[in-house]
Amino acid sequence: xxxxxxxxxxxxxxxxxxxxxxxxIFLLLLLxxxxxxxxxxxxxxxxxxxxxxxxxxxxxxxxxxxxxSLGHSVFFGIGAYGAVLSILHLHxxxxxxxxxxxxxxxxxxxxxxxxxxxxSEAYFVIVTAIFFGVFHLLAMDMTWLTxxxxxxxxxxxxxxxxxxxxxxxxxxxxxxxxxxxxxxxYLALDRIIRSPMGKIFVSIRENEKRVQFLGYNVYRYKLxxxxxxxxxxxxxxxxxxxxxxxxxxxxFSFHWSIMPVVWCLIGGLGTLAGPWIGVVIMSLFQYYxxxxxxxxxxxxGIIILLILRISRKGILGYVLSRRxx
Amino acid sequence: MPEIxxxxxxxxxxxxxxxxxxxxxALGLTLIFxxxxxxxxxxxxxYMAGAVLSFYVVGMFGNFWLSLILVPVxxxxxxxxxxRLVLRPYEGYHSTSMIATVGISFIxxxxxxxxxxxxxxxxxxxxxxxxxxxxxxxxxxRFLVAFISILxxxxxxxxxxxxxxxxxxxxxxxxxxxxxxxxxxxxxxxITTFVLGCVLAAVGGVLxxxxxQVFYLMGHDVILLSFIxxxxxxxxxxxxxxxxxxxxxxxxxxxxxxxxPVQAKAAIFIIMIVVLMRRPRGLFxx
Amino acid sequence: xxxxxxxxxxxxxxxxxxxxTALDQVSYSIHEGDVRGIIGPNGAGKTTLFNVITGxxxxxxxxxxxxxxxxxxxxxxxxxQKGLSRTFQLTLIFPExxxxxxxxxxxxxxxxxxWNPVLVAHRVSDLSQKTQEICHLVGLEEKMDExxxxxxxxxxxILEMAMALSTQPSVLLLDEPTQGVSPKETDHIIQVIERLxxxxxxxxxxxxxxxxxxxxxxxxxxxxxxxxxxxxxxxISKNEEVQRIYLGEVx
Numbered sequence: 001x002x003x004x005x006x007x008x009x010x011x012x013x014x015x016x017x018x019x020x021x022x023x024x025i026f027l028l029l030l031l032x033x034x035x036x037x038x039x040x041x042x043x044x045x046x047x048x049x050x051x052x053x054x055x056x057x058x059x060x061x062x063x064x065x066x067x068x069s070l071g072h073s074v075f076f077g078i079g080a081y082g083a084v085l086s087i088l089h090l091h092x093x094x095x096x097x098x099x100x101x102x103x104x105x106x107x108x109x110x111x112x113x114x115x116x117x118x119x120s121e122a123y124f125v126i127v128t129a130i131f132f133g134v135f136h137l138l139a140m141d142m143t144w145l146t147x148x149x150x151x152x153x154x155x156x157x158x159x160x161x162x163x164x165x166x167x168x169x170x171x172x173x174x175x176x177x178x179x180x181x182x183x184x185x186y187l188a189l190d191r192i193i194r195s196p197m198g199k200i201f202v203s204i205r206e207n208e209k210r211v212q213f214l215g216y217n218v219y220r221y222k223l224x225x226x227x228x229x230x231x232x233x234x235x236x237x238x239x240x241x242x243x244x245x246x247x248x249x250x251x252f253s254f255h256w257s258i259m260p261v262v263w264c265l266i267g268g269l270g271t272l273a274g275p276w277i278g279v280v281i282m283s284l285f286q287y288y289x290x291x292x293x294x295x296x297x298x299x300x301g302i303i304i305l306l307i308l309r310i311s312r313k314g315i316l317g318y319v320l321s322r323r324x325x
Numbered sequence: 326m327p328e329i330x331x332x333x334x335x336x337x338x339x340x341x342x343x344x345x346x347x348x349x350x351a352l353g354l355t356l357i358f359x360x361x362x363x364x365x366x367x368x369x370x371x372y373m374a375g376a377v378l379s380f381y382v383v384g385m386f387g388n389f390w391l392s393l394i395l396v397p398v399x400x401x402x403x404x405x406x407x408x409r410l411v412l413r414p415y416e417g418y419h420s421t422s423m424i425a426t427v428g429i430s431f432i433x434x435x436x437x438x439x440x441x442x443x444x445x446x447x448x449x450x451x452x453x454x455x456x457x458x459x460x461x462x463x464x465x466x467r468f469l470v471a472f473i474s475i476l477x478x479x480x481x482x483x484x485x486x487x488x489x490x491x492x493x494x495x496x497x498x499x500x501x502x503x504x505x506x507x508x509x510x511x512x513x514x515x516i517t518t519f520v521l522g523c524v525l526a527a528v529g530g531v532l533x534x535x536x537x538q539v540f541y542l543m544g545h546d547v548i549l550l551s552f553i554x555x556x557x558x559x560x561x562x563x564x565x566x567x568x569x570x571x572x573x574x575x576x577x578x579x580x581x582x583x584x585x586p587v588q589a590k591a592a593i594f595i596i597m598i599v600v601l602m603r604r605p606r607g608l609f610x611x
Numbered sequence: 612x613x614x615x616x617x618x619x620x621x622x623x624x625x626x627x628x629x630x631x632t633a634l635d636q637v638s639y640s641i642h643e644g645d646v647r648g649i650i651g652p653n654g655a656g657k658t659t660l661f662n663v664i665t666g667x668x669x670x671x672x673x674x675x676x677x678x679x680x681x682x683x684x685x686x687x688x689x690x691x692q693k694g695l696s697r698t699f700q701l702t703l704i705f706p707e708x709x710x711x712x713x714x715x716x717x718x719x720x721x722x723x724x725x726w727n728p729v730l731v732a733h734r735v736s737d738l739s740q741k742t743q744e745i746c747h748l749v750g751l752e753e754k755m756d757e758x759x760x761x762x763x764x765x766x767x768x769i770l771e772m773a774m775a776l777s778t779q780p781s782v783l784l785l786d787e788p789t790q791g792v793s794p795k796e797t798d799h800i801i802q803v804i805e806r807l808x809x810x811x812x813x814x815x816x817x818x819x820x821x822x823x824x825x826x827x828x829x830x831x832x833x834x835x836x837x838x839x840x841x842x843x844x845x846x847i848s849k850n851e852e853v854q855r856i857y858l859g860e861v862x
Contacts, residue, residue, distance in 0.1 A: 068420035115598055119605050122364055122419035122560060126552050127601070129366070129423075133549035134594045141587040196719050196735070197728040203716045206705035213665065213703070215691035215720040215778050224726075261424055295435045304428030309414060312421045 020190075023273035027183055034175045042171055048283050049178045050239045051263070053185050055275035057232030058260035060189065063270035064201040065225040066208075068121070071112060071128030073256035074135045075230040077249075078104035079237025081146065084154050084247035093157045094168055098238045105234020109227035117223045132257045139249035151248030154241075168242060178239050185232055189272055192228070201225050205270065233260075262300075265307050331461045333582055340578020341571060342467050345474035346529045348570035351551045352481065352563060353525035359498035359561035360518040361408075362417035367430040368551060369544030371523050374433060375400065375530025376539045377441050380448055389451035392531050393473070400527045401520050408519040416515070430544075437541040445540035470532045477528065478567070485563070494518055498561060550574075553593055557600050558607055565609025616679060618643045618812055619664070619695070619782050624673030626659055626836075633659040635836040636673070641782070646808040648827035649816045650847075652856055655833040657816045658700060661784050665697050666690040677782070692720075696780030700787045700816075702771045706760040710751055710770055713759055715742045717777025742777070749773045749803050765796030772803065782812045789822055801826065820857075824848060832856070 033045060054076060061067045082104035083097040116127045139146045146152065158167040168174045192198050200221050203211050212218050241247045259282065266281055268274025285303075289296040354368050378399055379392035411429070415422040454465030485491040496503075497514050529547075537543065554573055558565030573593055580589040600608060617640035626634040634656045641647050649657050662668045664675055666687040675683045682690050705713045715732070718741045719725045733739060746752045749769050754762065759770065768788060775783060788804065789797040797819075804826055807813065817823045823830055824844040832840040832853050840850050847853055 068423070070423065115601060119601070122358065123556060123605070125420050125423045126364060126556060126560070127597075130549065130552050130556065130594065130597070133545075133552075134591060137549075137587050137590060141585070191731075192728045194731050194733075195728045196722070196724075196730065196732050197726050199712065199716060199719065199732050200725065202708065203705055203713075206708055207703050210703035210705065210774070211716065212687050213691055213697065213699075214717045214774065215688050216725070217686075217688050221726070258424075258427055265424075295439055297431045298435045301428035301431035301435075304431075305411065305425055308421055308425050308428075312418060 019268070019271045019273050023186060023276070026273065026276060027179075027186070030179055030182070034172060034179065039171060042175055044283065044287065046171075046175050046178050046243055047240075048279055049175075049182045050236050050243065051259070051279045051283065052276045053182055053239070054233050054236035054256075055260055055263040055267070055279050056185060056189055056272055057229050057236065059264050059269065059272055059275050060192075060201070060225055060232070061229035062261065063264055063268075063272075063275075064193065064198070064205055065222050066205045067117070067222060067226060067229075068125050068261070069116075069128040069226070069229075070125055070257045070261070071116075071131035071135075072229070072233050072260055073132050073252050073254065074108055074112065075105050075233035076237035076240070076256040077135065077139060077252035078108050079234030079239075080241035080247045080251045081237075082234065083238040083241040084152055085145075087154045087156065088152065093159055094242050095159060097242070098235065101234050101238025101241075102231055105231040105237075106227060108234070109230025110223075112230070113223045113226040117226050118219050129257070132252070132254060136249070136252040136254070139252040146249050147247070149249045151246050151250070153246050156242065156245060168245075174243055178243065181235065181239060185235065186273065189228075189232065193272060197221070197224070202270070262304060262307075265304075269313050333579055335461050335463070336578040336582050337575050338463070338578075339467070340575040340581075342471045342474075343533075343578065344571040344574030345471055345478070346533050347547070347550055347554060347574050348567050349474060349477060349525045349532075350529040350547060351554045351558070351566045351570050352478075353522035353529075354551050355555055355558075355561055355563060355566045356494075356498075356518055356525075357522040358555075359563075360494060361412075361515055362419060363412060363415060363422040363426065363519075364419055365522070366423050366426040366548065367433060368426075368522075368526050369546075369548030370430045370433040370437075371400070371404075371526040371544075372530040372533070372547050373437060373539075373541060373544040375527030376534040376543060377437055377530075377541070378527070379531040379534045380441070380446065380539050383448050389448065389535065393528065396527050396531050397524045400523050404520045404523040405516050408516050412519070413515070434541060434544070441539075441541055443541060445538035445543075447538055448535045450535055466535060470536070473532060477525075481525075490517075549590075550593075553597050556607055557597050559610035560607060562607065562609040565607055568609070569607075617641060617676075618645075618678060619814075620676045621660070621664065622674045622676070624660075624663055624670045624675065626656070626663055626668060627671040633836050634663065634670070637833075637836070637838055639831065639838065641812060641814060643781075643812050646813045646826060646828050647815065648823035648830040648844075649814060649833060650818070650820065650823055650830060651833035651839075654835075656836040657833055658786055659836075660833070661697055661786055661814075661816065664690075665695060665784065691778055691780075694779070694781035695784065696775040696778050696782070697784035698768075698771045698775045698786055698788060700790060702767050704759050704767055704770060704774075707758060709756050709758055710762070710773075711742060711746065711755040713770060714745050714773050714777045715739070717774050718742050718745070720777075721779050745773050745776055748776070748806070750799065763796075765792045765800075768792055768796070769800060769803065772800070776807070780811075782814070783807065785813060785815045787816055787818060789817070789819060797822070820848070 030045070030049065034042065037045060058072055061069050079101040082100035086092055086097045086100040087094065112128070112131055116124050119127060140148055156168050158165045166173055168177060200211065200216060204218055204221060208218055237251060240251070262282060263275040263278030265278065267276060267278030289299060350368065350372055354365055357363050357365050375396050378396045379389065382392035382395050383389050412425070415425045450466050452466040452469055455462045456465055456468065485495055493509050494514055494517065497509065497511065554569045555566055557573065558569030577589045577593055580592055584592065620640040621637055623636045623638050624634055625632065625636050637660060649660070651657055659668070663670045666682070666685050669684060674681055677693055677695060682693065715738065718738050722738060743752065746755050749772060751766065751769060751773060754766065759767065762770065772785065772788060785804070789800050792800065801822060804813065804815070808826065815823065815827060827844060830842065830844055830847045831838055832847060834856050839856070840847060840853050
């Protein structure tokens with residue numbers, strides 16, 4: 001019995017292990033790159049790391065419980081403003097400000113989830129899109145709070161830990177600060193996915209009705225997944241606000257709702273680290289192509305259509321299904 | 326008549342007329358979803374395309390009313406192949422079709438930006454008459470908009486409820502597999518429905534163009550409003566969409582008298598949440 | 612060993628969909644240890660009865676009791692937690708999970724903290740032991756690591772049963788477990804059900820008279836939403852009306 005169990009453990013993990021190796025290599029690369037990259041490139045990579053957290057957070061919703069939300073910009077924005085506003089008004093340091101990002105993500109995730117998660121698929125995707133629209137309008141309008149799309153700038157305090165001063169104004173410190181959160185987020189989410197709760201998420205994605213008839217309150221688990229997704233998305237927003245030292249109503253724009261979807265579709269739904277590939281590809285794409293053609297968004301639209309044409313589960317889904325059959 | 330009442334009445338009627346335009350657009354959205362299972366995120370951009378096209382028709386021929394004929398024709402020429410060649414694989418897949426139509430939305434927006442430009446422009450009032458009603462001057466063009474919208478709605482009703490083809494469209498809304506099993510040419514119904522939905526949105530854009538400025542991003546506000554309308558009314562319910570559109574736009578119009586536009590929009594949003602908590606499928610869902 | 616009170620009981624259950632009456636005042640009861648069959652032509656209401664009992668549908672009128680407790684208006688997941696488990700005619704499976712994981716999910720639902728987000732799922736020993744036991748019971752232990760989408764249809768039907776078993780039910784509802792399956796696999800499935808019937812209460816919907824006659828202690832015949840006959844396999848096979856119902860049907 002024990003030998004078989006070991007065999008089964010190994011085999012069950014093998015398919016996922018490709019992604020895991022990729023994740024470890026990617027993170028190690030990031031560790032090294034932080035020291036050697038020139039300043040411009042390092043800045044780009046910091047943004048990539050932040051987006052990787054956002055992509056992972058979104059994957060929990062879409063890739064692991066099949067909840068295609070178009071409202072995640074709400075979490076990203078609230079995360080950024082949680083950090084920025086708490087620093088501005090409460091005069092706290094940058095590290096505690098992230099607590100407010102997470103809190104904002106949790107509260108909004110619970111409220112939005114409570115209203116949306118129980119809805120059918122079409123209603124869910126539309127209502128989350130409505131949340132994006134309304135929050136974006138409100139953020140642009142309430143300039144006394146948000147600064148509108150001009151935004152609010154903040155000055156960050158220097159953190160002193162045992163004689164060492166940590167200041168995010170040093171780009172290298174900023175880089176490793178974000179990397180630490182990326183690694184922690186990955187470890188936490190990976191643990192959740194491998195836990196009983198994670199297995200329930202996956203089974204909900206595979207066949208929701210069946211899970212109901214196995215004795216689970218499916219709505220409750222979908223809600224938990226949605227909230228977890230919101231919290232990590234808010235974390236990425238907070239890190240973004242800290243990195244830019246700035247918060248703007250633009251952080252609530254549609255760009256932040258649709259990009260996670262595209263990252264996950266390119267990189268692979270339900271793989272956690274797969275979407276990082278999507279982040280890298282799309283970041284490079286935007287960086288180079290937008291400089292070359294003003295109307296590069298047309299290409300972006302075509303890319304979306306092409307990916308979905310190949311497979312509704314994204315590129316990796318297509319690749320995996322070819323290998324499995 | 327006291328001024329406050331006439332102001333509110335003015336805003337109410339304005340809202341109602343805007344509600345007629347929104348009804349056209351939202352009905353297109355509901356039809357497309359009901360028959361094809363597609364959540365059309367590009368619907369607002371088709372409305373914008375209608376407005377932009379009417380701008381060019383006015384520029385080229387000097388006649389605004391011509392666009393009511395030309396724009397639908399142009400839309401049919403583009404919408405039919407769009408459905409057949411691009412959208413067909415996503416039909417029935419609610420989330421996937423939403424993302425796919427986001428892609429289409431970007432493409433339409435950028436083309437409009439490239440050709441029409443990023444500056445909002447106005448179309449001159451095609452009927453600069455005004456009527457005095459209960460002590461307030463109403464722009465004549467808006468009454469014409471109401472009249473035309475009601476005509477279109479009546480025509481739509483006749484089509485869907487009194488012609489055999491229209492009844493087939495409604496049957497497909499109820500149950501597509503059954504319709505197909507009964508030998509109905511589903512292919513034709515899908516193209517017809519999509520084209521019809523797009524024409525409704527585009528005509529809405531044409532009618533709205535002289536009232537509001539023509540701007541390549543004007544679809545955003547409209548799609549948000551249409552989504553709220555359809556959620557409250559019930560996705561796939563024609564009656565619900567119509568009632569929700571008229572009710573919400575008139576309410577929003579009245580609220581704009583003492584709230585800012587964004588606050589009025591937020592109030593409508595709250596109404597939607599309240600409705601959803603009691604009726605997760607909208608007020609008139611089947 | 613069967614107690615006097617029925618384990619599962621429906622009292623005058625009627626299910627109407629608009630103008631269509633799918634179930635017409637069906638009163639049905641089953642005691643612990645029973646192995647009961649439900650047969651009838653297509654559209655007789657057999658699956659609808661299962662749907663109503665398991666909470667997927669709320670009956671238009673009537674009540675359902677499990678161990679004396681009313682479960683009529685409970686949601687499906689609570690009814691399952693109370694010990695009622697079912698298979699579906701069109702298998703509800705997890706295509707991209709392994710056989711092992713599929714059964715594990717059901718086993719986990721009975722754990723004290725099924726929602727645990729911290730432990731590594733596969734390392735919880737009592738759960739993995741129970742899962743392997745069920746794999747062994749239905750004969751799928753060789754295929755534990757196979758992805759469900761790669762299984763043959765017969766194996767998927769067996770997995771469907773295994774999943775229903777994984778929640779430790781006291782009553783097992785099987786909806787046409789051998790439908791669409793090859794004769795050899797049918798035999799295997801029948802053997803599994805026979806093994807289960809020794810210490811489990813089972814209700815079996817079947818189209819094939821042979822299976823029902825072989826396995827069941829008592830058979831109920833449904834037609835057009837009504838119970839038309841009930842009795843031992845012997846009695847039912849000789850029942851003229853039953854023969855007429857089946858002869859009249861093109862199946």
